[in-house]
Structures are given as C-alpha cells and as structure tokens.
Amino acid sequence: MTWIAKPKVRHPSLPKNRLGLTPRDYEGVMSTLCAGCGHDSITAAVVQAVFELSIPPHRVAKLSGIGCSSKTTAYFVGQSHGFNAVHGRMPAIATGANAGNRDLIYIGVSGDGDSLSIGLGQLCHGIRRNVDMLYLIENNGVYGLTKGQFSASADVGTKSKRGEENRQPPIDPVSLALTLGATFVARSFSGDKAQLVPILKAGLQHRGFALVDVISPCVAFNDHEGSTKSYKATRERIVPLVLADFIPPAEEITTSYEPGSVRAVEMHDGSTINFRKVAEDYDPTDRDAVQRYLREREHAGEVATGLLYVDPASIDMHAGLGTVEQPLIDLPFEQLCPGAAALDTIQEEYR
Amino acid sequence: MIAEARDARPLLDSEQSAVTPSRVNDFAFKIATPNGTGSSSANDLIRKAIFRMGVPVSGKNLFPSNIQGLPTWYEIRVNRDGHTARTPDFDLLIAMNPATYARDLAEVRSGGWLLYDSSWPLPRTLSRDDVQLLGVPLARMCTENFAGSRERILMKNIAYAGALAAFLQMDLDVIRELLGQTYAKKKALLDSNFLAVRLGYEYAREHFDCPLPIRLERMNATADSILIDGNTAAALGCIYAGATVAAWYPITPSTSMIDAFQKFARKLRRDPDTGRGRVAVIQAEDELAAVGMVVGANWVGARAFTSTSGPGISLMSEFIGLAYYAEVPTVIFDIQRTGPSTGMPTRTQQGDLLLCAYASHGDTKHILLFPCDPAECFHFAVNAFDLAERFQTPVFVLSDLDIGMNDWMVPRLKWDDGYRPDRGKVLGADELERLERFSRYLDVDGDGVAARTLPGVHPRGAFFTRGSGHNKFGGYTEDAAEYADVMLRLGRKMETAIDHLPAPEIRTVAGAAIGIVSLGGCHRAVLEAMETLDARGVPADYMRVRAFPFSADVSAFLREHERIFVVEQNRDGQLASLLAIETGFPRPRLEPVGTFGGLPLSARDVVDGVLEALGAEGQGS
Numbered sequence: 006m007t008w009i010a011k012p013k014v015r016h017p018s019l020p021k022n023r024l025g026l027t028p029r030d031y032e033g034v035m036s037t038l039c040a041g042c043g044h045d046s047i048t049a050a051v052v053q054a055v056f057e058l059s060i061p062p063h064r065v066a067k068l069s070g071i072g073c074s075s076k077t078t079a080y081f082v083g084q085s086h087g088f089n090a091v092h093g094r095m096p097a098i099a100t101g102a103n104a105g106n107r108d109l110i111y112i113g114v115s116g117d118g119d120s121l122s123i124g125l126g127q128l129c130h131g132i133r134r135n136v137d138m139l140y141l142i143e144n145n146g147v148y149g150l151t152k153g154q155f156s157a158s159a160d161v162g163t164k165s166k167r168g169e170e171n172r173q174p175p176i177d178p179v180s181l182a183l184t185l186g187a188t189f190v191a192r193s194f195s196g197d198k199a200q201l202v203p204i205l206k207a208g209l210q211h212r213g214f215a216l217v218d219v220i221s222p223c224v225a226f227n228d229h230e231g232s233t234k235s236y237k238a239t240r241e242r243i244v245p246l247v248l249a250d251f252i253p254p255a256e257e258i259t260t261s262y263e264p265g266s267v268r269a270v271e272m273h274d275g276s277t278i279n280f281r282k283v284a285e286d287y288d289p290t291d292r293d294a295v296q297r298y299l300r301e302r303e304h305a306g307e308v309a310t311g312l313l314y315v316d317p318a319s320i321d322m323h324a325g326l327g328t329v330e331q332p333l334i335d336l337p338f339e340q341l342c343p344g345a346a347a348l349d350t351i352q353e354e355y356r
Numbered sequence: 357m358i359a360e361a362r363d364a365r366p367l368l369d370s371e372q373s374a375v376t377p378s379r380v381n382d383f384a385f386k387i388a389t390p391n392g393t394g395s396s397s398a399n400d401l402i403r404k405a406i407f408r409m410g411v412p413v414s415g416k417n418l419f420p421s422n423i424q425g426l427p428t429w430y431e432i433r434v435n436r437d438g439h440t441a442r443t444p445d446f447d448l449l450i451a452m453n454p455a456t457y458a459r460d461l462a463e464v465r466s467g468g469w470l471l472y473d474s475s476w477p478l479p480r481t482l483s484r485d486d487v488q489l490l491g492v493p494l495a496r497m498c499t500e501n502f503a504g505s506r507e508r509i510l511m512k513n514i515a516y517a518g519a520l521a522a523f524l525q526m527d528l529d530v531i532r533e534l535l536g537q538t539y540a541k542k543k544a545l546l547d548s549n550f551l552a553v554r555l556g557y558e559y560a561r562e563h564f565d566c567p568l569p570i571r572l573e574r575m576n577a578t579a580d581s582i583l584i585d586g587n588t589a590a591a592l593g594c595i596y597a598g599a600t601v602a603a604w605y606p607i608t609p610s611t612s613m614i615d616a617f618q619k620f621a622r623k624l625r626r627d628p629d630t631g632r633g634r635v636a637v638i639q640a641e642d643e644l645a646a647v648g649m650v651v652g653a654n655w656v657g658a659r660a661f662t663s664t665s666g667p668g669i670s671l672m673s674e675f676i677g678l679a680y681y682a683e684v685p686t687v688i689f690d691i692q693r694t695g696p697s698t699g700m701p702t703r704t705q706q707g708d709l710l711l712c713a714y715a716s717h718g719d720t721k722h723i724l725l726f727p728c729d730p731a732e733c734f735h736f737a738v739n740a741f742d743l744a745e746r747f748q749t750p751v752f753v754l755s756d757l758d759i760g761m762n763d764w765m766v767p768r769l770k771w772d773d774g775y776r777p778d779r780g781k782v783l784g785a786d787e788l789e790r791l792e793r794f795s796r797y798l799d800v801d802g803d804g805v806a807a808r809t810l811p812g813v814h815p816r817g818a819f820f821t822r823g824s825g826h827n828k829f830g831g832y833t834e835d836a837a838e839y840a841d842v843m844l845r846l847g848r849k850m851e852t853a854i855d856h857l858p859a860p861e862i863r864t865v866a867g868a869a870i871g872i873v874s875l876g877g878c879h880r881a882v883l884e885a886m887e888t889l890d891a892r893g894v895p896a897d898y899m900r901v902r903a904f905p906f907s908a909d910v911s912a913f914l915r916e917h918e919r920i921f922v923v924e925q926n927r928d929g930q931l932a933s934l935l936a937i938e939t940g941f942p943r944p945r946l947e948p949v950g951t952f953g954g955l956p957l958s959a960r961d962v963v964d965g966v967l968e969a970l971g972a973e974g975q976g977s
Contacts, residue, residue, distance in 0.1 A: 063815040066656070079820065086811035088655060089822035090648070091674050097603075097640070097648025102811070104601045104636040104649065105658030109812045127648075130641040322638075329632045333600040334657040334810070336634055338777055341598040343624045345771040351592070351620075352768055355582035356408070 593737025
C-alpha cells in the first residue's frame with residue numbers, strides 16, 4: 006500500500022529521546038518489500054536503535070548496494086543522506102566517505118547476494134581496514150530482487166522453489182569476518198528484536214567495522230519446505246549463544262543481573278556491553294575460542310546468535326592512517342595549500 | 357692483448373672533421389645498462405649537470421617491465437634551441453650491457469661513437485667502419501679502487517658519467533656540487549662517488565682526444581626552468597588544489613604519482629601540533645575499490661582523486677557511470693600506457709581517449725584534460741578539481757608514460773595566492789534552513805547544474821544518491837518523460853562546461869595551407885617538426901587541443917584548412933574519431949600521422965608522415 010503516504014501524526018505518548026525526538030522522526034518512507042519480509046523487521050530495529058542512542062538524524066549516512074536489502078535504506082532515518090551504490094561495491098563508498106568525514110554515523114546495509122559474491126572482496130578489505138561503520142548483512146540465502154537464485158550463503162542441501170538443490174558450501178560471513186580480524190562480529194535473526202536492537206546499538210558505537218549478520222527469511226523465494234533459511238527452519242536451529250545489553254556511558258545499568266552471570270566489557274568511549282553468557286567459558290574477546298566454539302555449534306546443527314566477538318581495543322582506519330581528529334572536509338584551505346612561497350622553495354630541488 | 361690498444365688511438369683532427377662536424381649543445385646519446393644495477397643515479401647526475409650548465413636537456417627512460425637484469429636504456433638529448441622531444445638519432449651510445457651490444461652499436465649514427473667497458477674485450481664481430489669505439493676499463497678501475505661487489509657495480513656507472521664528462525666537456529665543478537647536494541650528510545659517499553667520476557674522467561682524457569666534436573658549452577637557457585616529471589608535478593598540483601583523499605592501486609606508470617603525493621603530504625600536510633596527517637591516502641584492493649573510495653569521499657565533500665592507467669580505467673567504468681549519472685565530482689588521472697589489455701606497461705601511448713571520453717555504458721560523456729608537459733600536469737590537476745566540483749561530474753586528466761615518468765624541462769611553476777577552490781553549487785546549513793524543501797536535481801539557473809548538499813549538514817538537505825533512474829526531485833523513477841528530462845539536462849550541463857575548459861592553443865603561419873591537430877605529449881615533437889616543415893616549404897598552422905568536449909574554436913580550425921593532419925599515438929586515430937563524432941567534420945579528411953609502437957613521438961615521425969601524405973619526397977632530417 007505504498008501509494009498511501011505515511012501520516013505525520015505524533016501521538017503524545019510516544020517516547021522521546023535526549024534530543025526530544027520520537028521514533029517516528031527516525032522512520033523513512035513506506036517499504037515496497039513483500040509483506041512479511043524479514044528485512045522490514047530489521048529496519049524497525051534500526052529505527053529503534055538509532056532513536057535510543059539519540060543520534061541526530063542528519064548525522065547518519067546510509068549506504069547500500071543493490072538488492073532487496075539495499076532498498077531498505079530508504080525506509081529508515083529519512084532525514085539523512087543515502088547512497089545506493091552499485092552491486093557489491095558499497096564498502097568502497099563507505100571507506101571513501103569515512104576517510105573524508107569521520108564524524109558521520111555510517112550504516113551500511115547489504116545482503117548475502119550483494120556482500121558474499123560480487124562484493125566479497127570489498128567486504129573483506131573493509132573488515133581489514135576496520136572502517137568505522139555498522140555493516141548489516143540481511144541474509145536470506147537468495148537473490149530476491151532477481152527472483153530467487155541461490156546466493157553464496159545458501160546451505161548445502163537447501164532447495165529452491167523450483168526444487169533445485171544447492172551443492173556448493175556456503176560462505177558464512179561471521180566466520181569469514183573472524184578470520185579476517187574483524188573487531189566486532191554478531192549474528193541475529195530478524196524475528197528477534199530484543200536481541201537485535203542492543204547489538205545494533207553496540208555496533209553503532211563500536212569504533213571500527215561492526216559486522217552484523219541477520220538471518221532474514223525471504224517470504225517470496227526461500228521460506229518453503231526444504232529451505233534452511235525459512236522462518237520455521239531458523240527458529241528450530243537458532244541458539245542464542247550470547248545475550249548482550251548495551252549501556253551507553255551516561256546511563257545507569259537498569260537491568261538487574263544474577264551475581265556472577267554477567268561479563269562486562271568496557272568500550273573505548275566508556276560504554277559497557279554486558280554479556281549474559283549462556284555457555285560456560287565463552288569469552289567474547291578471545292577470537293580463537295570464539296571460532297572454535299562456533300564451529301562446534303555448527304557441527305551440532307545450531308546457528309549461534311548474539312554479539313559473538315568484540316575487540317575493545319579496536320584500531321579503526323583513521324587511527325591506522327594517523328589522520329587528524331578533525332574531519333578532513335572541515336580543514337580550511339589555508340591548512341591544505343602550501344602557498345606560492347613554498348612552491349618556490351620546493352622547486353629548488355628540481356633545478 | 358689489451359682491447360684498449362685498438363680503441364685508444366685518438367682521431368686526428370682531419371679525420372674528425374670528415375666524420376662529424378663539431379656540434380655544440382646539439383646532440384643525443386643513449387646509455388644501455390641491465391636494469392636494477394643502479395644506473396639511474398648516474399643518469400640523473402649527467403642530466404642534472406647538463407641542466408645546471410644552462411643547456412636545455414631531456415632524459416627519457418626506456419625500461420622493461422621487470423625488476424632486475426633485463427636491458428634498459430636512458431636517452432639524453434641536448435638541444436640549444438630547446439627542442440627536447442625524442443630523437444631517434446644517437447651520436448653516442450654508452451654500451452654497458454653486453455646482452456645488447458650488437459643492437460646498441462647498430463643504433464649509433466654514422467660518424468658516431470660507442471663507449472664501452474673495455475675491462476673485457478668486445479666481440480670481434482662488433483665493429484663498424486663509421487663508428488669509433490671508445491673503450492674505458494670501468495669495471496677494472498672500480499675493482500681496483502672500491503671494495504664490496506655492490507659498491508663496485510654502482511660506481512661503475514658513476515665512472516661512465518665521469519668518462520662522459522671528459523668526452524662531452526661537462527663541468528666537473530657542477531658535478532661535484534650535485535654530488536655534494538645528494539650526499540650532504542654522507543661525506544664518505546661524496547668522496548667515493550667523486551673518485552669514481554675522476555677515474556672515468558682522467559682515463560678518458562689520457563687515452564682519447566677530449567672533448568669529442570659533440571660537446572657542451574655553458575649557456576643561459578635554464579635559469580627560469582625546472583627539470584621535473586609529470587607525475588610529480590601532478591601530485592604537487594593535487595596538494596595545491598587542496599585534495600585530502602587519494603585512493604589508488606599500484607600500476608605502472610601511475611604509481612609514482614601517488615608516491616610523490618605521499619612524499620609531499622608528509623612534508624606539507626602535517627598538523628604542526630599533533631604530527632598527524634591532514635590527508636588520507638588509501639591503497640585500495642583494486643582499481644574498482646579505488647574509484648569507489650574517490651566517489652564516496654567526494655560525496656561527503658572532500659576533494660579526492662585516484663591515479664591509474666588504461667587497465668585501471670577499464671575496471672573503473674561502472675563507478676564512472678554512476679558518478680556521471682548521480683552527479684558526484686570525481687577526479688581521475690590516467691597516465692596512459694600502451695594497450696590494449698596488459699599491453700606494454702612501460703611504453704607510452706595516447707590510446708585511452710575514446711575509453712575516457714565515453715566511459716561506462718549508456719549515454720555518458722566526460723570532461724578530459726590533455727596536459728602537454730609536467731607544467732600543465734600541475735595546472736590541469738588544479739583545474740580538474742574545480743571543474744569536477746563546478747560540474748559535479750568525472751574529470752579525467754590524460755597524461756601518458758612519457759610525460760609522467762620522464763624529466764622534462766619546463767618553466768618554473770607559479771602559484772597565485774589569490775586562488776580559491778571552486779566548490780561549485782553546494783547549499784549550506786543557512787540556505788537549507790531558509791528553504792521549504794530541497795530537491796537535488798532542479799536546474800534553477802538553466803545552466804544544467806543543480807545544487808547539491810553534503811551529508812551531515814542539515815536534515816532538510818537529505819536525499820538519495822543513486823545510479824538508478826531518478827527524476828529532478830531525486831526520487832526513484834521509471835517514467836519515460838522524467839528520466840529523459842534529467843538525461844537532457846546532463847547533456848546541457850556538458851555544453852555549459854565547454855566554456856570553462858582550457859581553450860585550444862592555436863598557432864597560425866602566413867601562407868599555411870595545411871593544419872596540424874595534436875594533443876598531449878606529441879606537442880614538442882610537433883613544434884620541432886613544424887620548423888623543419890617550414891624550412892622545407894611546407895608551413896603549417898597548428899592547433900593543440902587541450903580539453904574535451906571540444907569548443908567551437910576546434911571545429912572552426914578544421915573547417916578553415918584544406919588538409920588536416922591529426923598527430924597522435926594510437927593505432928585507430930582516436931582523436932580524429934572524437935573530432936569526427938563531436939564536430940561532424942568528415943572523418944576521411946582527418947589524415948592520421950604518428951607512430952604508436954610505444955616510443956615517444958619524434959619530430960621526424962611527424963615530418964615524414966606529413967610529407968609522405970603530401971607526396972613530397974621524405975628525406976632524412
């Protein structure tokens with residue numbers, strides 16, 4: 006029903022954040038995705054996360070590639086600039102944008118089609134550079150917008166609507182990211198907003214590349230019997246390995262925890278992530294242990310979800326480049342152009 | 357039996373004048389060495405010494421696509437009139453690579469000289485009646501005077517520089533001063549280098565009649581010039597233009613431009629308090645990513661660029677189309693090399709003209725700038741950023757390997773401190789506050805350029821940048837009329853841009869019936885050729901195209917001449933094609949002249965080509 010414009014009604018009981026804005030101020034235009042699409046739930050979680058963090062809407066920069074998931078940047082934070090890049094090449098845009106203006110809040114939305122085939126290279130190098138951004142993979146195992154081809158994350162044995170069976174091993178963005186040295190790795194499910202929102206908040210605050218793989222069933226092409234990424238199959242296999250609460254620096258911890266049941270990790274900016282462990286000895290800051298543990302869960306047929314790994318000492322791209330604190334776009338021209346006298350001096354070397 | 361005995365007999369004056377008349381400050385020589393053995397220090401020393409003697413000089417490196425061990429040549433031309441284009445005629449060959457002795461000997465002009473390392477005898481088959489052999493035992497002398505195999509190899513080259521100093525009458529004081537500057541902080545190196553110079557110098561003077569008829573004499577032709585390569589100059593231009601982001605991928609011959617940019621940035625873009633950089637240089641994982649980063653950086657309002665060569669442009673095509681359609685400023689330096697495909701990575705060509713003019717699928721057209729030398733590389737770099745931001749579109753600076761990687765004599769660069777970057781139509785926070793609503797692609801003034809906004813400035817400025825069909829409000833569209841409306845405006849935008857591009861340089865000569873059209877690195881060869889043609893009774897007008905799309909002046913020049921010769925270095929006459937496509941001038945009347953085998957153009961290439969086409973007898977120049 007996208008021909009109906011969204012009503013601009015502000016209900017008085019809507020909650021307000023520190024800027025005096027309501028969640029409605031963080032919405033975008035009406036979605037044109039299929040009814041029941043997992044992506045729309047993720048969009049709602051993004052809206053809530055940005056709202057709760059009290060980020061000024063215009064300070065968000067939304068980036069996406071091509072695909073159904075890449076369309077969703079229009080459906081949240083309407084008062085911010087967006088860039089729909091070409092297929093699989095959004096990380097390059099994000100990297101350049103971040104290089105020029107490090108102070109914006111970059112949210113990259115992609116899919117398994119956009120990120121794991123044509124975009125695989127740029128995804129890997131975005132992780133390696135540790136570009137400071139939130140990177141969402143809305144993962145449904147298919148190319149929805151081009152009508153249902155397998156993507157590189159399709160499980161072995163999963164069946165397409167036409168009955169074809171996939172035989173190629175899937176690429177798992179979570180284990181890929183861990184191997185490449187990613188400093189923030191999480192997986193969630195579009196149907197579990199309670200788990201996803203804190204993950205998004207933590208990812209937005211993380212100083213580095215925050216990879217969040219969200220299983221998001223495709224009702225049109227991959228929600229049938231025989232699909233391993235259907236709503237049904239996902240709910241059966243999913244195991245919330247880690248539940249995390251994100252506490253910004255200014256806020257008190259309002260949740261109460263059983264003593265000894267929480268591992269608190271302090272982030273660079275003073276915020277805290279409390280990990281409520283489901284399993285013993287799960288250390289979300291030990292990369293090797295996390296990789297081992299995830300592989301075990303996988304062999305057992307489980308999909309582990311939660312904020313799986315975080316490196317609190319993450320060194321992002323700008324730290325690596327040694328750039329000034331100020332966004333490069335804000336540097337006055339006099340600080341960039343050496344001037345006529347300097348040119349004379351420089352040229353002495355060429356005489 | 358010592359090889360020297362045969363070679364050491366100096367020519368009698370009578371023999372000399374019969375073989376080669378004395379030529380002061382007008383000759384060329386070529387140095388053949390295996391690459392990776394340190395000859396570039398010696399070659400730089402020679403070239404700079406000549407320059408400091410006030411004599412116009414140019415050096416061209418013919419290097420292989422290889423790191424070590426294959427043949428490489430360095431060509432130095434000395435010309436009192438300032439003609440520094442390549443010449444195929446070499447008076448003197450310095451043959452330091454036994455692997456290429458035969459080929460090097462064959463390249464010496466009749467009456468010329470071959471200098472070789474007589475530590476080992478020359479094969480008896482290598483001789484020509486009309487070439488004098490000059491044997492200097494460079495390796496032996498270096499073995500006697502230096503320890504360590506690496507030092508001996510390096511000093512051998514400096515020793516041939518010393519020998520040349522004797523043969524060509526180079527000023528030893530100038531050489532000493534240059535070495536003193538290079539090794540200002542390492543006296544031991546200064547001493548050993550100058551020792552090597554003297555070894556070669558003294559041997560030559562003792563065993564041969566020095567100087568040769570081809571020789572140097574001090575002049576005063578270089579006081580207001582510098583010797584610089586195009587890539588360094590372009591990098592400096594980017595610094596001066598205020599570029600803050602560079603994204604790149606290594607490829608010959610553009611890598612040295614980024615190296616230079618980083619070197620300048622380390623010195624000139626350091627925050628004095630924190631030592632941090634006021635610049636971000638990102639080595640991307642490939643050229644696709646590099647240009648994407650450039651687009652992203654420009655999108656947020658930074659001046660960003662990349663530098664690459666033909667193969668990189670091919671990879672970048674998709675993003676170029678996006679930048680064109682979504683109207684994001686983008687600056688791309690294409691240091692052209694020989695194509696197609698991998699081609700010859702270390703040879704030059706102007707073969708990317710069509711590729712860059714219309715890069716990407718669909719209806720696209722891009723601004724191209726054609727610098728003719730390093731000085732224009734500097735100035736056009738600055739222009740490129742202004743044009744890209746004024747017209748919100750990709751701008752290509754089309755240099756080539758010869759300009760980019762060789763040292764050219766150019767007038768000293770001047771900078772106007774009054775320069776302010778043209779950031780184009782960008783609406784700031786105040787303007788957005790006053791607007792009721794912002795729409796990205798509205799052509800308010802009718803010049804085809806719509807105002808843009810930058811992310812993060814004001815909520816009312818928000819819009820989507822997208823490569824998909826869009827209407828003038830920036831909304832997604834599949835409507836025929838809306839789509840066409842935007843496309844037609846892009847066409848109008850490019851028409852407006854023409855008046856802001858560097859105008860063609862036109863020289864007319866009384867009585868000229870023919871017109872020569874050329875661009876870029878061909879320029880100096882054309883200028884020299886025109887003098888020769890004029891002397892042969894074939895005066896020509898000359899138009900050097902400096903930008904694309906073409907202005908009305910370009911069409912006018914074509915229409916005003918009975919015969920037009922388009923001088924360029926590619927097989928298919930790409931400049932001629934562009935002229936025909938864009939101006940409607942009949943293609944058959946654009947007669948091609950030029951060589952495309954990868955070597956820089958020479959005046960002889962142009963003269964022979966024109967005379968052949970005119971039916972005159974082609975005589976050697």
